[in-house]
Amino acid sequence: MQTAIAYRVTALFQIAITFIWVFILYALWDAAFLESGAIAGYTWDEMRTYILIAYGLNALVGWRVGGQMMGTIRTGEITRELTRPLNYRSTQVATAAGLSVIEGVIGLLLVVILGTLFFDVQPPDSVRAAILFVFAVLVGFLIKALCIFLVSLLCFWTLSSVGLMWAQQSVISILSGTLIPIAMMPDWLRLVAEVLPLRGIVSTPLQIYLGKSQGWDLVGLLALQVGWLAVLWVFSDWAWKAAFNAVEIQGG
């Protein structure tokens, strides 16, 4: 019980660490919006909401998920997993879901509480938007879990899981739209971000939430998101099998 509490406190601190950037972003955009009322189609109200919810969505799949996936490979525990009659990729995603429920929900609650109390976060654009938002969040969660899963496979070849975690976290923080909305990116970056699945983690759900995407545009966004999920789902299954066959297990 005490270790559980210790773990919680650590989890809290790790959330607080990433929250640093929420404060930074808030301060930056606050200063920016003093100059102009709207930037790239976003108002200050919307931006505030964006920052906070983006943060909450990222917190759903936290450090532990990646660490746990990489750890399974590094310690050779994967061989034990493979003796079970379950698909490795699916069990890892399920574990991620479990961890999310425990830890990610804390982040989300923090967002809700802080959002309503201090950040004056806006509510969803409409009821329909809210429902679709939840759907998009779930799809986005799966996409993130699968992306981290794919990165974790690199642990078959390298011992440096910390470096991989940093790399993956920073790439996701940019290309998912967490640090800056896709609409505000310079052209070259925007092209990349629009094509990759990572936007489905943060940007797509938020577009829906803020009502920035309507009608066919909305359908298109969701279709792209779900389409990417399907591709990743299949690809990740192939990838881990290929990796496993190609390489000796570490830690044996």
Add this chain to the structure above:
Amino acid sequence: MRAHPTATTPIIEVRGLTKQFRRPMKEPGLKGAVRHLFRPRFADVNAVEDVNLSILPGESVAYVGPNGAGKSTTVKLLTGILAPTSGTVTVSGLTPFENRIENARNIGVVFGQRSQMWWDIPVIESFRLLGDIYEITEDRFAASFGELNDVLELEPLLKVPARQLSLGQRMRCDLAASLLHRPPILYLDEPTIGLDVSVKARFRQFIRYMHRERGLTVMLTSHDLGDIEELCDRMVMIDKGKIVYDGALNEVTARFGWERALHLTLTEPDPSAVETASRALSMRTGAVATQPEPTHVTVTFDSREDTSGELIRDFAPLLAVTDIRIDEPSAESIIRRLYEGDLRFDPTDSS
């Protein structure tokens, strides 16, 4: 294996050494943790209490006791890792805690299972680094390392990073590392844990060699009684922070080896033999009979009170016995009984 001290001044002198720790008294569970946060309670525990010890140069001493008896604490006090609560410690004329760095130059330490090699670099480079750390000149290094390399056969290991060595190979390197700077004193803290029999043999051989050839003063804490019997001629027993015995190893059996066992093999199975034996022994206190098998009776007795001859005369008329065996006490069994808390001391016996 007797030490031949070349001086009569002790190289290690400990007087009235006491080390107290404050242990938090925490009740288990969440309630206890919270309560401790608001009203912390501590107990003062003497890990080591009023210890007196004198070790002459060239002696080889075993420091023995159950877990938690204060062995590691004593070693840490002697090596300068811990500061004493009261009492004095003098090693080669220095106070270890006050003169930590100077004292460190005079000692070698081997911590079992915790290698002092740098993990990722070839072993020979670790040795060179140690040469720098201990400020060993080129020619002294050549001589010292040359000898250790020879005796411990390190040549094939030198280009390998410690990470890739087996436990036994690492132990050989650690032994060399601890003596590279030719300290007069070597502390060995559980050095043979996890080592297999052949490595242990080499280890003991090496220590005996250094002890004999270089007059090394050795202090060994070990649970391996084989180590103790082969390497040390003096034993200090510590229990619950206090020294309970300090003397020659072969006198331990004389002092504590009063418990003997008599094994009787019967001509034919006799389930009631143990009752017969017990009745015969009823006048003798301290003698206990058991019957592990229908054809076997064991009698444990206190040889200070009864002799085996007397006991045999007690049984002879009552039991049909074909064979008798008498167990001799060994230092090993005695030490084991000490660890099991089974050893009884006369307060007047302690030296």
Add this chain to the structure above:
Amino acid sequence: MRRNARLYLKLQLIQLRTAVEYRADFWIGILGASLMHGAGLVFVVALFGQINEIAGWSAWEVAILYGLALIPRGLTELFCDGPWTLRMMLNKGEFDRVLVRPVSPALQVVTMLASIHGVGQLTLGTVAFWLGASRSDLDWTWWKAAFFVAIVISSWIMLCAINFLVNLIGFWEPSAQSAIPTAYAMLIDFAKFPLDIYHNAIKVLITVVAPYAFISYFPALVLLDRETAWTWLGLASPLVTIVVVLLTSRLWKIGLNRYQGVGH
């Protein structure tokens, strides 16, 4: 003293060499850390693609702040990241070995690790500063050049001391779970941006509690000839470093005494 310096160099170089030898890890480490700070820079580029200035600071001036923060950080990671291993050493009982060697324990702790990915920070920071300095209206004088060098060195020493400081918690709480040290170290991200934008609470945090503002913001005020009520603090940065070093050294002794059971 000289012997200590020589020993330090020897031990640290061995660590650096070891880090480079793990080839795949070497590149991934550099890549990962570079991406982390690089992501921030990409953000800055994108941000200033949309607006011209933030609280009176242009994109290039923000780049100067970034550079002033990252350069000493990179140096610290390369040369003084050892303290991060302290908690693990205490946990595993390997600290005893440190005390049994005739070398200062602080020196041994420092040389336990060389984070080669610091090269990434160093490069990123230098590039950011260079670009920022050349494209903004920073008037270079000999005095300012000397000031810049002095500030980098002073910041580097402060960050090294902070590395020690935050990990000293290990003497009181050796279980390696606590994320407090990491949290404190990451506060440096605040110092990558002009202090003007922050809420007062954060301003105080970055000036007094975690004095990272003295690494970037205040020195930048001096370099850019901005005349504000706070510019003189840029000149005071080395003093702050001295204070931090003294504090760290005191707490180190206290922690060490605690480990060695002094006063019981």
